[in-house]
Amino acid sequence: xxxxxxxxxxxxxxxxxxxxxxxxxxxxxxxxxxxxxxxxxxxxxxxxxxxxxxxxxxxxxxxxxxxxxxxxxxxxxxxxxxxxxxxxxxxxxxxxxxxxxxxxxxxxxxxxxxxxxxxxxxxxxxxxxxxxxxxxxxxxxxxxxxxxxxxxxxxxxxxxxxxxxxxxxxxxxxxxxxxxxxxxxxxxxxxxxxxxxxxxxxxxxxxxxxxxxxxxxxxxxxxxxxxxxxxxxxxxxxxxxxxxxxxxxxxxxxxxxxxxxxxxxxxxxxxxxxxxxxxxxxxxxxxxxxxxxxxxxxxxxxxxxxxxxxxxxxxxxxxxxxxxxxxxxxxxxxxxxxxxxxxx
Amino acid sequence: xxxxxxxxxxxxxxxxxxxxxxxxxxxxxxxxxxxxxxxxxxxxxxxxxxxxxxxxxxxxxxxxxxxxxxxxxxxxxxxxxxxxxxxxxxxxxxxxxxxxxxxxxxxxxxxxxxxxxxxxxxxxxxxxxxxxxxxxxxxxxxxxxxxxxxxxxxxxxxxxxxxxxxxxxxxxxxxxxxxxxxxxxxxxxxxxxxxxxxxxxxxxxxxxxxxxxxxxxxxxxxxxxxxxxxxxxxxxxxxxxxxxxxxxxxxxxxxxxxxxxxxxxxxxxxxxxxxxxxxxxxxxxxxxxxxxxxxxxxxxxxxxxxxxxxxxxxxxxxxxxxxxxxxxxxxxxxxxxxxxxxxxxxxxxxxxxxxxxx
Amino acid sequence: xxxxxxxxxxxxxxxxxxxxxxxxxxxxxxxxxxxxxxxxxxxxxxxxxxxxxxxxxxxxxxxxxxxxxxxxxxxxxxxxxxxxxxxxxxxxxxxxxxxxxxxxxxxxxxxxxxxxxxxxxxxxxxxxxxxxxxxxxxxxxxxxxxxxxxxxxxxxxxxxxxxxxxxxxxxxxxxxxxxxxxxxxxxxxxxxxxxxxxxxxxxxxxxxxxxxxxxxxxxxxxxxxxxxxxxxxxxxxxxxxxxxxxxxxxxxxxxxxxxxxxxxxxx
Numbered sequence: 001x002x003x004x005x006x007x008x009x010x011x012x013x014x015x016x017x018x019x020x021x022x023x024x025x026x027x028x029x030x031x032x033x034x035x036x037x038x039x040x041x042x043x044x045x046x047x048x049x050x051x052x053x054x055x056x057x058x059x060x061x062x063x064x065x066x067x068x069x070x071x072x073x074x075x076x077x078x079x080x081x082x083x084x085x086x087x088x089x090x091x092x093x094x095x096x097x098x099x100x101x102x103x104x105x106x107x108x109x110x111x112x113x114x115x116x117x118x119x120x121x122x123x124x125x126x127x128x129x130x131x132x133x134x135x136x137x138x139x140x141x142x143x144x145x146x147x148x149x150x151x152x153x154x155x156x157x158x159x160x161x162x163x164x165x166x167x168x169x170x171x172x173x174x175x176x177x178x179x180x181x182x183x184x185x186x187x188x189x190x191x192x193x194x195x196x197x198x199x200x201x202x203x204x205x206x207x208x209x210x211x212x213x214x215x216x217x218x219x220x221x222x223x224x225x226x227x228x229x230x231x232x233x234x235x236x237x238x239x240x241x242x243x244x245x246x247x248x249x250x251x252x253x254x255x256x257x258x259x260x261x262x263x264x265x266x267x268x269x270x271x272x273x274x275x276x277x278x279x280x281x282x283x284x285x286x287x288x289x290x291x292x293x294x295x296x297x298x299x300x301x302x303x304x305x306x307x308x309x310x311x312x313x314x315x316x317x318x319x320x321x322x323x324x325x326x327x328x329x330x331x332x333x334x335x336x337x338x339x340x341x342x343x344x
Numbered sequence: 345x346x347x348x349x350x351x352x353x354x355x356x357x358x359x360x361x362x363x364x365x366x367x368x369x370x371x372x373x374x375x376x377x378x379x380x381x382x383x384x385x386x387x388x389x390x391x392x393x394x395x396x397x398x399x400x401x402x403x404x405x406x407x408x409x410x411x412x413x414x415x416x417x418x419x420x421x422x423x424x425x426x427x428x429x430x431x432x433x434x435x436x437x438x439x440x441x442x443x444x445x446x447x448x449x450x451x452x453x454x455x456x457x458x459x460x461x462x463x464x465x466x467x468x469x470x471x472x473x474x475x476x477x478x479x480x481x482x483x484x485x486x487x488x489x490x491x492x493x494x495x496x497x498x499x500x501x502x503x504x505x506x507x508x509x510x511x512x513x514x515x516x517x518x519x520x521x522x523x524x525x526x527x528x529x530x531x532x533x534x535x536x537x538x539x540x541x542x543x544x545x546x547x548x549x550x551x552x553x554x555x556x557x558x559x560x561x562x563x564x565x566x567x568x569x570x571x572x573x574x575x576x577x578x579x580x581x582x583x584x585x586x587x588x589x590x591x592x593x594x595x596x597x598x599x600x601x602x603x604x605x606x607x608x609x610x611x612x613x614x615x616x617x618x619x620x621x622x623x624x625x626x627x628x629x630x631x632x633x634x635x636x637x638x639x640x641x642x643x644x645x646x647x648x649x650x651x652x653x654x655x656x657x658x659x660x661x662x663x664x665x666x667x668x669x670x671x672x673x674x675x676x677x678x679x680x681x682x683x684x685x686x687x688x689x690x691x692x693x694x695x696x697x698x699x700x701x702x
Numbered sequence: 703x704x705x706x707x708x709x710x711x712x713x714x715x716x717x718x719x720x721x722x723x724x725x726x727x728x729x730x731x732x733x734x735x736x737x738x739x740x741x742x743x744x745x746x747x748x749x750x751x752x753x754x755x756x757x758x759x760x761x762x763x764x765x766x767x768x769x770x771x772x773x774x775x776x777x778x779x780x781x782x783x784x785x786x787x788x789x790x791x792x793x794x795x796x797x798x799x800x801x802x803x804x805x806x807x808x809x810x811x812x813x814x815x816x817x818x819x820x821x822x823x824x825x826x827x828x829x830x831x832x833x834x835x836x837x838x839x840x841x842x843x844x845x846x847x848x849x850x851x852x853x854x855x856x857x858x859x860x861x862x863x864x865x866x867x868x869x870x871x872x873x874x875x876x877x878x879x880x881x882x883x884x885x886x887x888x889x890x891x892x893x894x895x896x897x898x899x900x901x902x903x904x905x906x907x908x909x910x911x912x913x914x915x916x917x918x919x920x921x922x923x924x925x926x927x928x929x930x931x932x933x934x935x936x937x938x939x940x941x942x943x944x945x946x947x948x949x950x951x952x953x954x955x956x957x958x959x960x961x962x963x964x965x966x967x968x969x
Contacts, residue, residue: 079467142682147466149681151410152619156678159612163671171667219826219833226816226827233814236755237828237876238802276608280478283471291467320482324475341818 027299027338034303038310049191051309057197059305060204061266063298065259066282067211068252074228074292074341076245078140081151082158083282084275086132086253088165090124090260091270095174097123105179113179117199117265124261125254131161132253136246158275166272173271176264200262207258208298215294224248228292228341284323288330290337299338303330349540351547355627357693364627367634371532375519382641388528390637391535392593397617397629398542399585405624406546407578408558410466412611413457413473416480417583419605420453421446421590423484423491426600429499430492436502443591447584454583458576481606496601501527505595531592538585542626545581554578555624613640616673620680622687631688636673644669706769708733708915709754709884714763714774716746716753723749725939726763731884734913736906738926738947740961741936747919748811750936751886754917755808756798767804768883772796805883811892813873817862821853821872824861828876838879846875849905867898871905878909885916891925903928923961927951935960 035052042048069083097120098105104112139157143149177183178196185192215221227234227241234241263278264270271277285304289296304323311322330338347354355361370377374387396418403409421443428442457473484491491497501523503509509523519525545551553574557564561571594600613636621632650664684691707730716724724746731737739747752758754765756773765773773795802808816824822835825843832838847854850871856864861872870890877885890906891899899922906929910916920926926933930947943950943960950956 073467079470139678148408148410149685151467151470152615152681153678155612155615156674156681159674160671160678163668163674167668167671222819222823222827226819226823229816229818230814232757232798233810233816234827235798236757236802236808236810236814238799238830240797240799280475284475287468287471287475317486320479324479327472327475 055306055309057201059302061262063301066285068255070297072252080154082154084279085158085161086128086256087260088275089128090257091264092169093124094120094261110181113181124257128257129250129254132250136249175269284327290340292341293339296339351543353543353547360692376517388596393633395589399582400614401618401629403582407554410470411473413477415611416477417450417586418590421587422594422600422605425594426497434500450583450587454580458579485602498599622689625689628687628689710766712764714760717761735931736916738930738933739919745936746939756801759795807877807882809873809887811888815861828879888919891922
């Protein structure tokens with residue numbers, strides 16, 4: 001039987017009262033609103049632009065690190081308190097790569113420098129993803145469905161992992177200086193933007209695009225989105241969703257590794273507590289965005305990035321609180337996060 | 345009579361009973377049996393952690409709530425005393441005021457957290473408490489005018505408790521009778537009272553409802569118990585006990601800083617104690633605290649020896665290095681969760697059960 | 703005709719936690735027929751469907767589909783079997799995806815619609831052989847659009863925004879987007895307005911003409927009578943009556959006894 005494409009129903013033009021997907025744009029408006037609201041407080045436009053870009057960059061990086069966590073939770077109801085381990089792995093591996101490729105890093109050629117960054121990024125993802133596979137098998141799988149034990153066991157796994165990181169990389173902090181040609185900033189209009197941050201943002205955008213494309217345009221993405229809503233039904237349709245989960249867990253860990261690598265480059269230094277540092281931020285982002293929602297995670301991360309940078313400039317002492325305050329404010333508006341995942 | 349004292353929550357195991365008696369006796373007689381300041385410090389830390397962990401067990405083991413804000417209340421208690429002693433002076437009324445203010449703050453905070461978050465899923469609650477505790481720790485280290493910032497506050501205690509105050513010219517049975525000794529026994533007695541109180545709480549009808557909620561909150565609600573109320577009460581009680589533990593610690597150390605009470609490491613320690621010791625038993629907190637604090641202080645010496653022995657083996661020497669003792673604790677922790685879900689206490693009790701059938 | 707039934711349950715017990723729900727269910731579903739499963743609330747009808755689908759493991763008895771055991775244990779103990787330890791029950795218990803692979807489709811009581819996905823995406827997900835929308839069988843889609851016109855209209859609409867009746871249509875359409883050997887449908891008329899129920903009956907009648915085997919759980923006796931070839935009535939986790947639908951439809955006293963109602967009362 002020939003399979004002709006079923007055209008988008010011809011009636012679509014006739015009954016154009018039927019909207020396609022009604023996308024809730026209010027959170028986007030919120031992001032823009034906050035950015036604009038900060039402008040008068042910051043005063044100078046160039047500073048505002050710098051802060052905004054820095055905020056968006058930070059948000060992008062946090063999103064990458066958090067996306068795996070929210071997918072894993074949404075899909076398989078597993079809260080991995082050990083997620084920070086993969087972030088730390090990515091960051092530390094980046095230091096090793098940068099050190100090992102010192103020649104290319106200190107060369108004044110952008111090409112060589114980007115090559116170093118690329119290797120670091122790929123290595124971070126590969127290592128974190130592989131360890132993620134092992135983590136799922138050994139630590140997480142035995143406690144499916146038992147939330148309390150999951151929390152305890154993944155924390156335990158994180159402790160062990162971070163101590164092992166200290167064994168391999170030593171307990172001291174390691175600087176992660178940008179490669180030669182990527183040092184310093186460039187001027188975009190009146191704002192000075194650090195080159196390395198720009199690279200991080202670009203990488204982040206590529207990842208975001210790939211993630212969104214996979215989720216929305218492939219069947220696997222379809223399975224994941226459906227599985228987040230109703231795991232049982234997906235199984236009833238004949239899909240072995242547990243296998244999919246292992247893949248998602250590994251991918252999430254790889255993304256965390258990437259996020260860690262970018263975070264390290266953003267901060268230009270890697271400390272052993274990097275995992276813990278970012279962990280709290282991740283949880284705040286997840287809660288703001290809505291557990292299980294990728295889009296929510298994105299906007300939650302952008303909001304946190306922007307607010308942290310604005311408040312960090314305007315009232316440095318309140319910076320940490322700004323995230324919590326934001327979280328509380330959002331929860332008051334939408335108790336289940338910006339884009340709650342409707343389960344069944 | 346002894347049974348009534350522990351609210352009929354008997355050890356139910358010969359080994360456990362022996363262990364508990366030994367622990368209590370050792371702690372009571374530490375100044376006389378184990379000479380030296382280090383031993384006394386370790387013992388005091390054990391006592392404080394017993395109260396801290398037992399109050400956490402009320403929340404985790406009996407009510408089934410995971411909260412990372414426990415150390416926050418610990419810190420509030422310690423800071424209450426520290427700030428009062430620093431600002432007002434080293435007098436008993438000042439201490440009392442500090443302690444009462446700390447308890448009040450803890451009461452309000454735990455109520456707010458409880459009512460706000462206990463309506464949401466457990467995962468949400470755990471994450472929110474983590475964020476709040478983290479923010480609090482940052483706050484404490486940033487309000488340096490008030491809290492002494494990163495350096496913390498060093499303060500004097502009332503004269504009766506000061507180490508310099510001598511009550512007897514000659515040491516008695518190896519221990520000098522000074523303010524330090526008095527402080528130690530003050531802490532000891534208060535801790536004993538608090539633990540007995542916790543036993544009373546968990547063995548009361550209230551405690552039984554908590555356990556019912558932990559097992560199946562839906563059913564508990566259906567039977568007619570308003571689970572939010574019970575959970576909030578448990579949360580508040582747990583917070584208050586932790587606050588008192590903080591007060592005790594501050595009295596002993598005569599110092600408090602963000603790392604002393606608010607750090608995540610301490611939260612992990614408490615978690616480890618309760619899980620390894622045995623959740624939902626209170627005695628687990630006792631046994632676990634002894635194990636953890638002793639390990640923290642003396643195991644590291646052992647590891648130093650072992651590290652010296654394998655000094656030249658590249659990776660192994662790192663793994664056995666005393667700085668990495670948390671690695672081993674972490675492994676023990678994970679193994680406990682999988683294979684010894686009932687903890688040390690559970691294990692001891694099951695040994696006890698098998699014995700009579702021989 | 704004594705052809706082997708397509709699906710057969712023999713002495714099936716199911717425990718959910720400590721609750722013993724099915725107390726030895728014996729049920730045969732003949733190929734090409736619509737078998738109705740009737741009974742009061744709590745009789746165990748949904749549990750039966752879920753047990754067949756492997757979502758809950760049978761603690762005793764056998765579930766056999768097309769000659770192949772898909773659930774239950776190899777040898778059954780007494781009818782009052784205590785809950786089987788999970789591991790041994792899994793010996794003969796296929797996992798749900800494997801059961802679905804054999805050609806069994808399940809339309810649960812809550813319809814199982816993925817609300818955030820569009821109607822098209824819901825259908826695509828159910829079509830095992832298609833990776834993209836373009837690969838869906840156009841002829842079959844047209845036939846489905848004929849049965850359920852609303853689907854065509856709301857093709858790109860998020861499924862969560864459909865009305866109850868439309869969701870039900872989608873759920874059924876999804877189950878048959880590719881030919882299946884057995885459909886398990888749980889209370890499709892539940893909560894639907896009478897007019898919609900009529901549409902449902904019409905659509906299912908059309909489906910019936912394709913000789914699809916259906917096991918249909920219903921509380922609405924009118925629907926049951928309109929569609930069923932055979933009927934089984936459940937009470938307290940057991941089958942208490944089985945026979946031809948025509949017989950039951952004709953016997954008001956029997957209806958009243960089994961279901962506490964008569965056909966007239968239900969219209």
